[in-house]
Amino acid sequence: MNTAENYSYNDKVQPPNIILIMADDLGYETLKSYGGESYNTPNLDKLSATGMQFQNCYSTPLCTTSRVQLMTGKYNFRNYIGFGLLDPNERTIGHAMKEAGYQTCIAGKWQLYGNEHQQELAGGRVGTLPQDAGFDTYRLWQVQDRGWRYKSPTVETFQRGLETIEDGYGPDSFVEFIETFIKENKDNPFFVYYPMCLVHDPFVPTPNTPGYQTFDPDLKVNDTTYFDDMMSYMDHQIGRIVKKVDDLGIRNNTIILFIGDNGTDRKVASRWKGQRVQGRKGYTVEAGTHVPFIANWQGTILAGQKNENLVDFTDFLPSLLDIAGTKDSWEETMDGVSFYPQLTGDPAETRDWIFCHYHPNWGKFSKKRYVQNTEWKLYEQGIFYNVKSDPNELNPVPGSQLTIEQLHIKENLQQVLNMMSNE
Incomplete structure (x- = not known):
């Protein structure tokens, strides 16, 4: 098996491309490969069957707290400044990949700069813009202007600024942007970070839902009967990205990582191994923090593995540095443990515990x-x-x-x- 050192630039060997996909509000109980019984996710099922599925991956209970951990490799007591904000003094996963020689792209949900209310709650502090977080290019919802995220979305790109895509569908716009980026950089190492909008509420029709064309987002529908369609569309999008990598002939040199950012929305109940599981997003119980994590790297990760070792969100930055072969040059504090050797079958340090400092300064959630x-x-x-x-x-x-x-x-x-x- 290959080790991280094999991919060092010192050896003039190109490291693997990295695609990190994070679904929004997706607990472990939703996927069939984890025992879920409510939704069809064939593309994710296939990624799991042909890769490694981590059975014990834990996030924090809310999106910003998880995203700050993932972006910086640190527990929240070190650097969390407020909901919807990433401390602009922090160096991120984007910086790490860029410094490792990767072309970097982010598309999807940002929510790390903060709106006026979030900045006020943080004592007047502002967060981080994507171009200041190590990303060469981006197409994002909620950088500084919120708008809709699904039908007729308001998005911001590095090249074109803020725009509303009339009658477009936000998640399709993000995947198209990613597909173009992958095609343009297929001959160079690239890093794609796709923090999805799906399957966060509002629960609304997708382009595959009957009646979508006449749906008006201004009606502010939020109906959990659409959650099934949103799950299917999320899986469809992942299939598109995998197909693009396959079609370009770069699958064997591309590692795909899929995770959920926290537990499922509290309004959603799912069947899991014969039981009813209510989503507990925001709370520190299993259904609020136990999330799926699938790693797929054709030709390197052995198919069909179920990994019982603990992983938390501080582990992603050191793991990506390990994959890029540049972990030793990263001088920032990291609380995480690299899971990369586990993917390749090499001797690995594994966790005996995971820790969570949860103080979101948002809503009714207490420390x-x-x-x-x-x-x-x-x-x-x-x-x-x-x-x-x-x-x-x-x-x-x-x-x-x-x-x-x-x-x-x-x-x-x-x-x-x-x-x-x-x-």
Whole structure:
């Protein structure tokens, strides 16, 4: 198997292209490959069947908190400044890939500069614009102007500025932009980051939904009966990107990573392994933070693998640096652990725990800090749950009921909490 060093520019060998796709509000229970029973996602099913599926990937409960982690490789207590904002002093995954020699592109949802209300909540601070985050080119919804994200979307591009695409469909516009970027850069290493708008509300018709052509977004429909169609269209878009890579003959030198940014919307209930699972976006329970993560790299990642090791969103930046062969040159603090050696079958450092500092400064969500492994979860206040048997965290386990082994696990998790700043 190849190691990261094989792709170093010092050896004049081109590193693999990287496509990172992040669905919006997509919990683990929604995909068939994870046991979901409600939606058809054949393209994602195929990526999983021909790649590696991580069974224990954890986000934070909300979009901005997860995106800041992913972009910087740091836990939120180090650099989170407010909902909808990315600290402009932070160096990002875009900077890392650009400095590694990649052409960089982002399309989809930004939401990291902040609107007036978000900036006010952050004490007047502003966030980061995409061109200042290491991206050569972009087409994005919600950079500085919100507008619609689906039908007749308002988008901003580096080349053309702000525009409304009358009767267009935002997700199609983003994928077309990505397809063009891939084609133009097929002979050079490229990095595509696609933070999707789908399947975030409002729940509205897609171009494949009967009646879409006459649908008026100004009616402000938000009907969960459309969620099924939105799931299918999300999967369709992923299929388009994979097909473009296949058609250009660069699949063997392109790694595709797919994740969800947090749990499913609370208005959506899905069937999973014979059970009803209510989305818990915003909350720190399993259905709010347990998300899908699929890695596919034809010819390098062995097909059909189910990886039980823990992953969290701080792990993506060090992993991409590892893939690019430039991790040793990155001088910023990183809390993450590279999962790249796990993809290639090489000896790998794996996690015993994941940590979350969650203080979004948004809505009704209060500050919470916890650390967990695949079975046990400890909150800062000392509350201890078995998340395998109690995923909704209804029954905290008192210390008097713990075995010696379980007490040892709790002590180890407490040591991790003690290491993390609580400023």
